[in-house]
Amino acid sequence: xxxxxxxxxxxxxxxxxxxxxxxxxxxxxxxxxxxxxxxxxxxxxxx
Amino acid sequence: xxxxxxxxxxxxxxxxxxxxxxxxxxxxxxxxxxxxxxxxxxxxxxxxxxxxxxxxxxxxxxxxxxxxxxxxxxxxxxxxxxxxxxxxxxxxxxxxxxxxxxxxxxxxxxxxxxxxxxxxxxxxxxxxxxxxxxxxxxxxxxxxxxxxxxxxxxxxxxxxxxxxxxxxxxxxxxxxxxxxxxxxxxxxxxxxxxxxxxxxxxxxxxxxxxxxxxxxxxxxxxxxx
Amino acid sequence: xxxxxxxxxxxxxxxxxxxxxxxxxxxxxxxxxxxxxxxxxxxxxxxxxxxxxxxxxxxxxxxxxxxxxxxxxxxxxxxxxxxxxxxxxxxxxxxxxxxxxxxxxxxxxxxxxxxxxxxxxxxxxxxxxxxxxxxxxxxxxxxxxxxxxxxxxxxxxxxxxxxxxxxxxxxxxxxxxxxxxxxxxxxxxxxxxxxxxxxxxxxxxxxxxxxxxxxxxxxxxxxx
Numbered sequence: 001x002x003x004x005x006x007x008x009x010x011x012x013x014x015x016x017x018x019x020x021x022x023x024x025x026x027x028x029x030x031x032x033x034x035x036x037x038x039x040x041x042x043x044x045x046x047x
Numbered sequence: 048x049x050x051x052x053x054x055x056x057x058x059x060x061x062x063x064x065x066x067x068x069x070x071x072x073x074x075x076x077x078x079x080x081x082x083x084x085x086x087x088x089x090x091x092x093x094x095x096x097x098x099x100x101x102x103x104x105x106x107x108x109x110x111x112x113x114x115x116x117x118x119x120x121x122x123x124x125x126x127x128x129x130x131x132x133x134x135x136x137x138x139x140x141x142x143x144x145x146x147x148x149x150x151x152x153x154x155x156x157x158x159x160x161x162x163x164x165x166x167x168x169x170x171x172x173x174x175x176x177x178x179x180x181x182x183x184x185x186x187x188x189x190x191x192x193x194x195x196x197x198x199x200x201x202x203x204x205x206x207x208x209x210x211x212x213x214x215x216x217x218x219x220x221x222x223x224x225x226x227x228x229x230x231x232x233x234x235x236x237x238x239x240x241x242x243x244x245x246x247x248x249x250x251x252x253x254x255x256x257x258x259x260x261x262x263x264x265x266x267x268x269x270x271x272x
Numbered sequence: 273x274x275x276x277x278x279x280x281x282x283x284x285x286x287x288x289x290x291x292x293x294x295x296x297x298x299x300x301x302x303x304x305x306x307x308x309x310x311x312x313x314x315x316x317x318x319x320x321x322x323x324x325x326x327x328x329x330x331x332x333x334x335x336x337x338x339x340x341x342x343x344x345x346x347x348x349x350x351x352x353x354x355x356x357x358x359x360x361x362x363x364x365x366x367x368x369x370x371x372x373x374x375x376x377x378x379x380x381x382x383x384x385x386x387x388x389x390x391x392x393x394x395x396x397x398x399x400x401x402x403x404x405x406x407x408x409x410x411x412x413x414x415x416x417x418x419x420x421x422x423x424x425x426x427x428x429x430x431x432x433x434x435x436x437x438x439x440x441x442x443x444x445x446x447x448x449x450x451x452x453x454x455x456x457x458x459x460x461x462x463x464x465x466x467x468x469x470x471x472x473x474x475x476x477x478x479x480x481x482x483x484x485x486x487x488x489x490x491x492x493x494x495x496x
Contacts, residue, residue, distance in 0.1 A: 003082035003146045010085045010142045011066060014092065014135045021131050022055075022248060029255045032262060039265045046272055111492055166444040173440065177431040187427045190489055191441060194423060197485055198445050205448035205474050209455060 051251070058247045061240035073233040085143040087234060091241040093136040093161060097199075099129030099245055100168065104196035107189035116260050119185035122192060124252035126171050128245055133165045156210035160203040167195040181263070275370070278362045282371030289348075290379065300341045300383045307333040308391055322395040327457035330391055331450055335417065338380055339439035342421040345372055346429035356496060365491040369422060373486070376418035377411075384410045402460040405467055409460070412475035413453035419482040420445050426493040448478050 069087035076083040103125035110118035140158045141151040152158070171192055178184035226234070290296055311329045315321050349355040358368050388406065392399040399406060421442055428438040456471035 003080060006142050006146055007070075007081055007084050010088055010139045013138055013142075014088050015062070017131055017135050017138075018244060018248065021127075022251065025248070025251045025255055029251065029258060032255065032258045036258060036262050036265060039262070039269055043265065043269050043272060046269075111489060163444050163447045170441050170444060174427070174431060174437065177433055177437060179432075183430060186492060186495065187430060190492060191424070191427055193489060194420065194445060194482070194485060197481060198448070201448040201474075201478055201481065205451040208470060208474065209451045212455060 054247055054250075058240065058243045061243050065237040065240045068233045068236055073230050074227060076230075079147060082143060082146050085139050087237045089136055089139040089143060090234060091238040092132045092139065093157075094238060095241040095245050096129045096132035096136060096161075096164075098242065099125045099132060099249070100164070100196060100199070102249070103129060103168075103192055107192035107196070110185055110189040111193070114182075114186075116181075116185070117257070119189065120253050120256035120260065121249075122185075122189060123172075123175065123256055124249045126168050126192065127252055128248045130165065130168050130172070131248065132241070132245065133161060133168070136161055137165060154210070156207040157203070159210075160206045163202050163206070164199060167198065171195060275364050275367055278364060278367035279370045279374070282358070282362070282367055283374050286371055286375035287378070290375070296341060296344065297379060297383060300337050300379070301386050303340060304333045304337045304383060304387045305390060307336060308387065308394060312394060322397060323461055323463070324458070326391070326395050326397050327461055328454045330387075331413070331454045331457065333387075334380070334384055334413070335443060335446060335450060336439070337383065338414075338417045338421055339442050341379065341383075342376060342418075342425045342442070343428075343435060343438055345376060345422060345425040347425075347434070350429050355494065359494060365494050366487055368494060369426075369486055369490045373415075373418045373422040376422055377415050380414040380418060381410060384414065397461050399461070402465045405460050405465075406457065409453055409456045409472065409475070412472065412479060413449055416449040416475060416478045416482065417446060419479060419486055420449075423482075423486055423490070423493060448474060452478070 065087065069084050073084065073087065075081065103122050106118045106121035106125060109115075110122060137158070140155075140161075144153055144155075145151050171188060174191055175184055175188045178187055308329070311333070315325060346355075349358065359365060362368060385407075388399055388410075391397065421438075424438060424441045424445070428434045428441060431437055452471040452474035456468045456475070459466050459468040459471070
């Protein structure tokens, strides 16, 4: 089946796009959460 | 945390099931051989992208009328996710076209329209990066999003009319054109995981944007303190 | 004061502002001329190709020119801080948008008609026999460009990098106008000219849809 590679490539690229997007968003969310905690803590300490 | 991992796992399972159906349940196409199986990825991606952009449109209108930040968060999440699906559609189209037509791009009406759609929402995202004030950014991008979405049927309609003036190969045939009933069932089934994936991606992007909103508030509080 | 009389007054102001210096019109005309001449270097301009590609090149030139010409539309108000005064002077903010888009349509139409004979001569394409029909498609196309362009100019005026942003927002949005106008114009410039009524229909629909959208959402564009 000569075009099987192309089909596999298409699926891998597609999943790659979605996975990369998901991971990027998750990473940014984790970083934001950390900063949010940090700021909240310093605010509470200040009070 | 646990609920979202469960959701992600469910989506992965659905995607795997869809891939299995695409490769093993759908019968072989007599003319194209195995390459046609890309249709089970290409068409649902395109349709899910359009659904995302519709959600973006609804969120945009809601923001303009209500001015609640959550609609702005929904808008950006839907636009980015829609763009991801549209990108996959635009990549898988040429991968299919090359073995079948010998060229990567045939200026097929729907693929061309999808390319314009892609440009419109890239412009939407770019616009957002160029406005600093959050309320201005939300309002102006919502207004552009509204204009962009109402343009979509006009883009698709005019390009399809243009292409019928000068007939060109049509990628994948029209919707359900000459598709074997098993193929059609698999195609429909493959749409479900795409929609589930769309919801998952939008949720996480929405949460990210909501967190940004919270961070702004806390930052302002800490500066005031 | 009614919408029409408000619009009329503001339109008069727009026209007077422009005709005092005429700098916008002049630079737009010259820009289109430059584009038309440069395009001619990319293929054989006197062959039958000219008839086939001429319409598309003409409309591309118009679109590029418009995306530059529409920049000052709201930028002027922002620089001079006159938008709030404008809003106070009218009962319906739509009058401001209507006046601007009418002015822009007129400016575009004037530049297009000025460039038409130049195009006809340089590309050896007969235009006078179908002048009336060309005027119709120029008007409908320019109207579409102005409606969308006025709205997007209001948006881009409030962003950074607005000189690059406006074309980026506007040109994809105007795809239906480009496609339909080019088809109709190509039909009119054909060896046996004919009117593509479906294309004309598309332009009318585009104009109506975007005019309605502008009427529904335009006041939010003018918020400060």
